[in-house]
Structures are given as structure tokens and as C-alpha cells.
Amino acid sequence: MAHVLEEEAEAREHAAHGYPLRSSRGAALSYIDADEAARWDAEDPYARPCREVLRAWCGEAAERHDELTALRAEVARVDELLSRALRELRQAGATKQAKELEREFGVPLPEARDSRRY
Structure with missing residues (x-):
């Protein structure tokens, strides 16, 4: 493909x-x-x-490839949104809420960013 x-x-x-x-x-x-x-x-x-x-x-492999490409783009978009939200929460002094949100995300942000390469 x-x-x-x-x-x-x-x-x-x-x-x-x-x-x-x-x-x-x-x-x-x-x-x-x-x-x-x-x-x-x-x-x-x-x-x-x-x-x-x-x-x-x-056939299906092509569809899956297109879907995977779209999903990776969406993960990158969500990662950027979450990173921005965490920065703004910390700047606003809401470090507890930022830590909770990061913990709920479940993947440390540097790992999420690195996964975009694959």
C-alpha cells in the first residue's frame, strides 16, 4: 500500500x-x-x-491505513489541546486540577508526543 x-x-x-x-x-x-x-x-x-x-x-488494509492515519492525526490534535489546557491551568495556579487531568489522560505527555512518529 x-x-x-x-x-x-x-x-x-x-x-x-x-x-x-x-x-x-x-x-x-x-x-x-x-x-x-x-x-x-x-x-x-x-x-x-x-x-x-x-x-x-x-481492500481492508487500505481502509485501515486511511483510518489509522486519521486516528493518528486526531491523537496529535487531542495531545496539543491537552498540553495547552494543562499549561493554562498551571499558569492560572490550578496545579492540582492540571495533575488530575494529566493522570486521567493515562499516558505521560512526552510518550504521547513520541508515539506520533509511528
């Missing part, structure tokens, strides 16, 4: 900005503009259909 996502991202990037066509030695031969790149991807008899087949094969 990661490979499919990378290829789709590259196709979107090329369709938005174009890309240099390079030789096997890396020398720029010409430039493919964005419209041409988008047309090539749309008309390629293998690239897009292959990505679609891989997505179908992955």
Missing part, C-alpha cells in the same frame, strides 16, 4: 508541476509540463489500472 500511495503522490506532483525527463546518467533531456504529465498518467494503460488493482487487493 505504501508503494501505491507513493506512486499516487508522485503522479499528483507531476500533474501539478511537471517534471524533468532525465537520461540514465541523470542529465536533463527535456521537461514534461504538468498538463502532459496528467494526460500521460490518465492514458497510461498500466500505471493507473495497476494502482487500482493493488488498492482492490489491499
Whole structure:
């Protein structure tokens, strides 16, 4: 699934900005503009259909990947909100309430922040 996502991202990037066509030695031969790149991807008899087949094969895994990505983003958002709330509680002198809230969260905040990397 990661490979499919990378290829789709590259196709979107090329369709938005174009890309240099390079030789096997890396020398720029010409430039493919964005419209041409988008047309090539749309008309390629293998690239897009292959990505679609891989997505179908992955099926539930693709859905779970999307859901996991969304859940990780939500955990990061909640962590930021909780961190801000704890800072403001402490600044307002409500250290007891801040400690209770942090204890109820159940995971020390540095560990929650570190888990966003995975």
C-alpha cells in the first residue's frame, strides 16, 4: 500500500508541476509540463489500472491505513489541546486540577508526543 500511495503522490506532483525527463546518467533531456504529465498518467494503460488493482487487493488494509492515519492525526490534535489546557491551568495556579487531568489522560505527555512518529 505504501508503494501505491507513493506512486499516487508522485503522479499528483507531476500533474501539478511537471517534471524533468532525465537520461540514465541523470542529465536533463527535456521537461514534461504538468498538463502532459496528467494526460500521460490518465492514458497510461498500466500505471493507473495497476494502482487500482493493488488498492482492490489491499481492500481492508487500505481502509485501515486511511483510518489509522486519521486516528493518528486526531491523537496529535487531542495531545496539543491537552498540553495547552494543562499549561493554562498551571499558569492560572490550578496545579492540582492540571495533575488530575494529566493522570486521567493515562499516558505521560512526552510518550504521547513520541508515539506520533509511528
